[in-house]
Amino acid sequence: MEKKEELKINLMPLSFFKAGGVFTGNINSMRYMVKKEALDEDERLSVYAWPGPFIFGKTGDELKISESFSLSDEGIKKTAEWLEDIYSKREEEFSQPMSLLNYI
Numbered sequence: 001m002e003k004k005e006e007l008k009i010n011l012m013p014l015s016f017f018k019a020g021g022v023f024t025g026n027i028n029s030m031r032y033m034v035k036k037e038a039l040d041e042d043e044r045l046s047v048y049a050w051p052g053p054f055i056f057g058k059t060g061d062e063l064k065i066s067e068s069f070s071l072s073d074e075g076i077k078k079t080a081e082w083l084e085d086i087y088s089k090r091e092e093e094f095s096q097p098m099s100l101l102n103y104i
Contacts, residue, residue: 007087009080014073017045026052030087030094031059034079036071044068045075049086051093 011034012023022035029052037046048056050064067082069075087094 007084009083011076011080014071014076017071017076024056027083027087028095029053029097030090031056032083037068039068043071045071045079047079047082049083 007027009025009027012021016023017034017036020036022033024031024033026032030049031052032047032049033056034045034047036043038044039046046066046068048064048066050056050059056064065086067079069078069082
């Protein structure tokens with residue numbers, strides 16, 4: 001039996017998000033975005049994940065999942081762990097190749 005490689009997501013440092021940076025990426029067909037947002041009068045890291053191939057603005061809200069974490073080094077760590085967990089739970093779906101040809 002072939003051993004599965006452990007998934008490890010690396011995000012930008014805290015200073016990037018504090019300065020308003022938006023980080024996007026993908027793992028196979030799972031797209032994701034991490035950014036600072038004001039939620040309930042508190043600045044937090046918001047993370048979104050959705051199936052590709054489309055960009056965030058062209059994907060229906062019903063396909064997006066999201067979570068928020070503290071705007072801290074620990075929050076960045078938890079954000080990466082959350083993304084890894086989402087991918088693991090939906091690996092069969094997200095491991096499929098992304099192609100716009102599936103939509104024409």
